[in-house]
Each structure stands twice: as C-alpha cells, then as structure tokens.
Amino acid sequence: VVIGAVEYKGRTDTAVVRVNDAAVVELNVSPHDKTIPAGLEQAYQAFAVFSDGSNKDVTLASSWQSSALSVASIDAEGVAHTIVEGQTGIKASYRGQTATTTLFVTAVELLEIQVTPSISQVNINEQQQYRARAFYSDGHSEDVTQLATWNIGDEIIAHVVTAGKDGGLVSGESHGRTSVKASFKAINGLALVTVTDIEYLGVNIEPADS
Numbered sequence: 001v002v003i004g005a006v007e008y009k010g011r012t013d014t015a016v017v018r019v020n021d022a023a024v025v026e027l028n029v030s031p032h033d034k035t036i037p038a039g040l041e042q043a044y045q046a047f048a049v050f051s052d053g054s055n056k057d058v059t060l061a062s063s064w065q066s067s068a069l070s071v072a073s074i075d076a077e078g079v080a081h082t083i084v085e086g087q088t089g090i091k092a093s094y095r096g097q098t099a100t101t102t103l104f105v106t107a108v109e110l111l112e113i114q115v116t117p118s119i120s121q122v123n124i125n126e127q128q129q130y131r132a133r134a135f136y137s138d139g140h141s142e143d144v145t146q147l148a149t150w151n152i153g154d155e156i157i158a159h160v161v162t163a164g165k166d167g168g169l170v171s172g173e174s175h176g177r178t179s180v181k182a183s184f185k186a187i188n189g190l191a192l193v194t195v196t197d198i199e200y201l202g203v204n205i206e207p208a209d210s
Contacts, residue, residue, distance in 0.1 A: 022050035027058075027097035029090065034101070037109035038085055039138030044078040046092040046099065062094040071105055109137040113148070113189030115168075115182050120191075122158075122172040123198045130160075130168040132182035132189055144184045153179035157195050172196075 026049035036042050046062040049055045064074045068088035074080045080090060082105045091100045112135045120128045132148040135141045145168050152160040157176040161169040170180055172195035180191045 022052040022054065024048050024095045024097050025051050027062075027092060027094050027099040029092050029099040029101045032101050033104070035104040035106060036082060037106045037137040038082050039108055039136065040082055042072075042080045042082070042103060044074070044080065044090060044092070044101075046078065046094060048094055048097070058094045059092075062092040065091045065093075066103075067091070072103055110185050110187050111135050111137055113144070113182055113184055113187045115180060115189040115191040118191050119194070120170075121194045121196060122170065123196050124172045124174065126172050128170045128172075128193060130170060130180050130182070130191055130193075132168065132184060134184055134187075145182075148182040148184040151181045151183070153181070158193050 028047045028049070030045050030047065034042055044064070045057060045059045047055055048058045059078045060076075062078070064076065064078050066072050066074045066080065066088045068086060071084060071086035071088040072080045072082045074090060078092070080103055082103070085105055085107045087102055087104045089100055090103050091098055114133045114135065116131050116133070117128075120130075122128045130150070131143060131145045133141055134144045146165055148163075148167060150160045150162045150168050152158050152170070154176065156174055157178040158173050158180075159171045160180060161167050168180075168182065170193050172193075175195055175197035177192060177194045180193055182189045
C-alpha cells in the first residue's frame with residue numbers, strides 16, 4: 001500500500017494506491033520426460049513465470065506428487081526415488097498453477113564391477129585369488145567371480161585363469177607389475193598385481209631329529 005499526500009493553498013488531499021503482487025501465470029518443471037534405471041534418484045526443479053514477466057525457482061516452495069508410488073516416490077525437495085521398472089507422472093503445484101512431466105524407470109542396471117584385492121603382491125610361482133563383485137542401481141550387489149571373464153595385462157609377468165570355478169586365480173611368472181581385469185555384462189573392473197623376483201619353491205618339511 002502506498003499513501004501519497006498533496007498540499008495546495010492550505011488544503012491537503014491524500015490518495016491510496018494498492019500494489020498487488022505479480023500473479024503466477026505459468027509453472028514449468030525440469031527435466032522433462034526423464035529416463036533412469038530403477039534404484040537411482042532424479043532431482044526436479046520448478047520455475048514460476050509471473051505476470052510482470054519475471055521468473056523464479058520455486059522448487060522448495062512447491063508441492064510435489066508422484067502418480068505411481070509403486071514405481072517412484074518424490075520428496076518435498078523435488079527428488080524422485082525410483083523403486084521398480086515402470087513410469088509415473090511427476091506433478092508440481094505452486095500458487096494455483098501445476099506442471100507435470102513423466103518419469104520413465106527402466107530395469108535395474110549394472111553400474112560397477114569391483115575387483116579385490118585392488119592390489120596384491122605375490123612371488124614367482126605363487127598364486128592370488130582375485131574376486132569380482134557387481135553393484136547394481138537398486139543398491140544390491142553379487143559376487144560374479146565365476147561368471148566374469150578375466151584377463152591379465154602382461155602375460156609375461158603373470159597368468160590368470162580366464163573363466164570358470166578358478167576364474168580370477170593369478171599366478172606370478174616374472175618380476176614386475178601388471179593389471180588384472182574382470183569383465184561382466186560389458187562392464188570392467190581393474191586391479192593390480194606385483195610379482196616379486198623371489199621364486200616360491202614350496203615348503204620342505206623334514207622329520208625332526210630323534
């Protein structure tokens with residue numbers, strides 16, 4: 001409210017001017033029609049367009065809804081939490097305006113292969129078992145040591161059993177360092193092996209003196 005006063009020849013007139021807030025004329029949500037694998041999160045933003053031509057990020061001031069809570073939920077900050085494969089409508093509401101988009105959720109996706117140990121040291125003729133673990137977008141993981149395909153960076157330095165029940169078993173061949181790679185469903189995991197120049201000849205047990 002603005003009050004103005006004008007004085008002229010001893011007389012004063014006042015006027016009251018009421019200034020209203022700019023009205024929200026449009027609401028937009030970003031990103032639009034996003035696709036992500038189950039288990040991951042997707043952050044949304046809401047932008048309000050006002051009658052005076054200005055715009056504002058109103059993400060935290062908006063109300064958020066997901067039309068299919070079995071597929072994904074969405075919190076008060078506009079972050080969608082996906083659960084299973086499917087699709088859901090995402091709606092933002094702000095001062096009488098709404099905006100919607102669709103979130104497409106695909107099947108659980110393999111994100112990473114971790115090889116352990118990440119680095120190890122063996123002597124010539126000694127062995128080290130490496131293991132591969134797969135990590136998925138929904139948070140679960142599984143041991144894929146026997147399902148992975150194994151490769152060694154330099155076969156002069158070390159040898160690895162490439163598949164099967166002994167997959168990932170590395171044997172030292174000669175002094176040096178090389179990589180150990182596990183591949184599973186087109187995702188690779190890497191580790192290192194250092195082979196020392198000490199040759200392992202086994203253990204010789206002799207009877208004790210009687």
